[in-house]
Amino acid sequence: xxxxxxxxxxxxxxxxxxxxxxxxxxxxxxxxxxxxxxxxxxxxxxxxxxxxxxxxxxxxxxxxxxxxxxxxxxxxxxxxxxxxxxxxxxxxxxxxxxxxxxxxxxxxxxxxxxxx
Amino acid sequence: xxxxxxxxxxxxxxxxxxxxxxxxxxxxxxxxxxxxxxxxxxxxxxxxxxxxxxxxxxxxxxxxxxxxxxxxxxxxxxxxxxxxxxxxxxxxxxxxxxxxxxxxxxxxxxxxxxxxxxxxxxxxxxxxxxxxxxxxxxxxxxxxxxxxxxxxxxxxxxxxxxxxxxxxxxxxxxxxxxxxxxxxxxxxxxxxxxxxxxxxxxxxxxxxxxxxxxxxxxxxxxxxxxxxxxxxxxxxx
Numbered sequence: 001x002x003x004x005x006x007x008x009x010x011x012x013x014x015x016x017x018x019x020x021x022x023x024x025x026x027x028x029x030x031x032x033x034x035x036x037x038x039x040x041x042x043x044x045x046x047x048x049x050x051x052x053x054x055x056x057x058x059x060x061x062x063x064x065x066x067x068x069x070x071x072x073x074x075x076x077x078x079x080x081x082x083x084x085x086x087x088x089x090x091x092x093x094x095x096x097x098x099x100x101x102x103x104x105x106x107x108x109x110x111x112x113x114x115x116x
Numbered sequence: 117x118x119x120x121x122x123x124x125x126x127x128x129x130x131x132x133x134x135x136x137x138x139x140x141x142x143x144x145x146x147x148x149x150x151x152x153x154x155x156x157x158x159x160x161x162x163x164x165x166x167x168x169x170x171x172x173x174x175x176x177x178x179x180x181x182x183x184x185x186x187x188x189x190x191x192x193x194x195x196x197x198x199x200x201x202x203x204x205x206x207x208x209x210x211x212x213x214x215x216x217x218x219x220x221x222x223x224x225x226x227x228x229x230x231x232x233x234x235x236x237x238x239x240x241x242x243x244x245x246x247x248x249x250x251x252x253x254x255x256x257x258x259x260x261x262x263x264x265x266x267x268x269x270x271x272x273x274x275x276x277x278x279x280x281x282x283x284x285x286x287x288x289x290x291x292x293x294x295x296x297x298x299x300x301x302x303x304x305x306x307x308x309x310x311x312x313x314x315x316x317x318x319x320x321x322x323x324x325x326x327x328x329x330x331x332x333x334x335x336x337x338x339x340x341x342x343x344x345x346x347x348x349x350x351x352x353x
Contacts, residue, residue, distance in 0.1 A: 081280075
């Protein structure tokens with residue numbers, strides 16, 4: 001039997017940081033949207049459409065979507081890492097999660113940039 | 117002398133005799149003036165049924181041998197008052213570790229993780245004439261870290277340690293890791309952080325604080341783990 005020394009894989013910190021930074025982005029965006037609905041009469045369809053017709057809103061929304069999906073990736077991957085021991089099943093779940101998140105990204109960007 | 121009958125439901129398993137574990141209902145009379153701790157009652161219980169096995173040594177919360185799951189919560193039998201427990205007192209071995217017999221668990225995996233963080237001061241500088249001194253402030257950094265008695269109450273209360281005991285260092289090991297990272301006499305801080313920078317070894321901790329909840333010495337492994345993460349961020353920032 002090989003007597004292996006246990007050492008760190010030298011990654012993991014970035015994902016942990018990403019989860020925190022993306023959470024702050026999502027929180028800021030949520031506060032902005034709630035403020036718009038409450039104080040800028042943003043509950044109507046016209047106001048909502050006018051807001052999302054602005055390019056800067058589209059950009060900010062896209063950044064938040066990326067933050068959301070990246071956050072989801074770290075969180076969901078954590079669940080697979082915690083509970084699934086079989087390497088093959090674990091890798092399959094990782095790939096399926098990535099495909100699902102990528103599809104969500106394409107669809108969300110299409111919707112947001114489709115508002116005229 | 118006031119006698120009180122204490123009811124127990126004890127986890128029993130002797131792999132040589134039992135096909136599978138079972139719970140044994142048993143009660144014992146204790147003298148409430150002198151026998152007030154759970155360990156006192158368990159020792160008496162062993163007189164009633166001598167086949168009952170458990171570890172104990174110092175009987176004063178220092179050696180960490182008699183850690184067990186008491187009414188669903190990990191703790192030391194020797195410092196747990198019988199009065200505070202709902203009866204029948206359900207006593208089980210620490211969760212997540214292989215049972216050797218009754219309340220005795222195999223701690224190999226726990227100590228393997230502890231050893232993996234190199235729990236000793238590493239300093240390759242030539243030793244001074246006398247000892248390596250610390251200022252009082254530097255020494256204070258170790259308060260709340262060095263007191264750990266390695267009873268394993270925390271690590272065996274941690275779901276991340278249950279799922280990945282071979283990969284996740286666990287709260288006890290990480291508390292010890294920070295004890296040496298925080299030690300000003302230690303020169304291996306960077307190597308220690310390298311050793312822990314790993315999605316499994318450190319980052320399986322999701323800060324649910326079960327460890328803090330059960331620690332019989334009232335230590336805070338979650339806080340120590342947070343400080344390790346802080347140092348890793350400072351290192352790259």
